[in-house]
Amino acid sequence: MIGIIMFFASLVMLLYGFPVAFTFAAVSLLFGVIAGIVEVGFDDGVWQGIVDGLDEGLGMFDFMPFRIMSIMQNTILMSVPMFIFMGIILQKTGLAEKLLESMGFLFGEIRGGVAISTVLVGTLLAASTGVVGASVVAMGVISLPVMMKYKYNLPLATGTICASGTLGQIIPPSIVLIILGDVFQVPVGDLFEAAVWPGLSLVAAYILFILVVSYIKKDFAPAIPKDPSRGSKSKQVINALLAIIPSLTLIVLVLGSIFAGVATPTESSAVGCIGAILLAVLYKSFSINMVKEAAFESVKVTSMVFGILIGATAFSMVFTYTGGDEIVEHFMTNLPGDEKIAFILFTMLAIFILGFFIDFVEISYIIVPILVPIADTLGISPVWFAILIAMNLQTSFLTPPFGFSLFYLKGVVPASVRTIDIYKGVLPFILIQVAVLLTIVFFPEFFGIKP
Known part of the structure; x- marks a missing residue:
């Protein structure tokens, strides 16, 4: 004991x-x-x-x-500092601002349009930067004032920003998936490929929820009145494409090279760093000082991860x-009902509860290594199990009282936005994540994952 x-x-x-x-x-x-x-x-x-x-x-x-x-x-872990560096460089280029501005004009005229724009921008930021804190802060500073101006329901607005900002935990290239690839000893490229459909399903569920709420509660997310100064609809579409194409190109280069088998995640992370610097040059925000700051921040974050490891x-x-692993294995393999499903449901519940109190890195390096041998004994696919854990760990960023996204957003919102508004706002999105997680548990083939 x-x-x-x-x-x-x-x-x-x-x-x-x-x-x-x-x-x-x-x-x-x-x-x-x-x-x-x-x-x-x-x-x-x-x-x-x-x-x-x-x-x-x-x-x-x-x-x-x-x-x-x-x-x-470990060559797998070499990609961690480079993906962090890529994300910080892109954050400093003002990518989020450009995407939010163009998307807001594009979807603003429909009910819930600004909230939908926030989700879509969160998806693009997740696939290009993967830095949760930067995404939440950027959208909190830019998107929230617009939603407040047009009388959006505060819990809906804050919940949308928090949930969208955490998409970088499941949508590749994700630091969580790289860490889990190391823990499970499976190719990170396989995890990236398997995470695409679960991540996009989560995005679709968020948008559907916003549309339904906007339809039922018409005053929760009103449309932005048409403004002739924005130009014609075709001009707005062109501006949106000009904002999206550079970041989309980078996503295709990084993830496409991994999925096509041209490069390993470590090699593609180096490509991502070069691409991020080229985007900074394109957006006229490049400077040697910016690169030094990004490198310094990357070292700090990477040191934290490796110190925990x-x-x-x-x-x-x-x-x-001390035999602790044997006690846990005996308990887990003697759960009532179907061994596989009982084990998965129990571990998902345990990780979900732990996510209220401790960080995803600690869970990945302390809890998961205890569970991996048991999952292997039960014949559970490591890729399937890793995706379930990654989806679950994303929820830990939203769960009160210690969800990081809640703190990030609270730090940049006006004083009129209460903490309770943020807590109320994230609850529906936590339930959506749990629903998608359970769907992956019981219907993994629907997401192209072999159980």
Whole structure:
């Protein structure tokens, strides 16, 4: 039971606000020593038992340098800093502003048009930048004032922005999918390909929800009155295409090269970086200082991810040493009903609840490695299981009280927008995500995924 106690001790420390990487490393070291002392016992006296236990417990960490070296040599994870760099460069080019402006003019004259534009721009940003914080902030600054001006229902407006901003967690190229590809040891390209239809289904569900709400509650999302100063409809379409084509070209280059088998995700991430810099030049926002800032921010985010990975490696090593994985496997394989479905539903519920409190990176590196061997034992497709987890982890960005998207948006909205408005706004979108998730659980073939 030492491993199980260690798991809950880590959760408690995280809830108290301790740094994630240091929490996992410190808890692993402490419980590794405790496990060593328990293993040795006190047959030769208390003091001798503690000394021998320390030697035994610390001895398991002799292999940590080799584990860290294998992380450093992992070519899959090389794409993480490059995709982050690509996203930050595109965020600094003002891509979101251009897309939102043109899309808003294009769809504004129908009910819910600005909200639909926000979802579509969120989709394009997800497929080109994948940076959740930047997407939510950009749309909160640009799109929300327009919706408030035309008397949109505040919960609907804020919920749409939060949900659209999190699409980068499931729509490729997604950092979550890269991390899960490493954890599951499956090609990241396979995960990217499998995630396309679930991601687009989520987009379609969002738009359908907005259209239905706009039709039933006509005052929730009114149409923007026609403005002759915007030019003819054909001119608006041309302006929208001019804004979309550059980012769409980059998406095709990055994802197309992976799906066609021309390049690996790591190689395509390098192509994406070059493409992002060329777009910055095209939008006349390129500068050496911008590249330096983007590189610095990329290093900070990547360091956080790899710091957590090293702490998680120590955690999983001690968890396995203490037999925690065997307890979890015994519990999971003895759930009532169909083994596969019962296991998947239970794990989805557990990850959903954990998403209220801890970040997707911790869940990916701490929880998922415990579940992977069990899923393999039950004959569950790793690609299917990884897509389910990615969809579930996206929900963690929206769930109160610690959903990151809620904090990002609250930081840029006017004082008149209350936190409760944002919480109420995201609830329907959380339910939509859960509905799509359950559809992928029971009908994976509909999304082109082999269960």
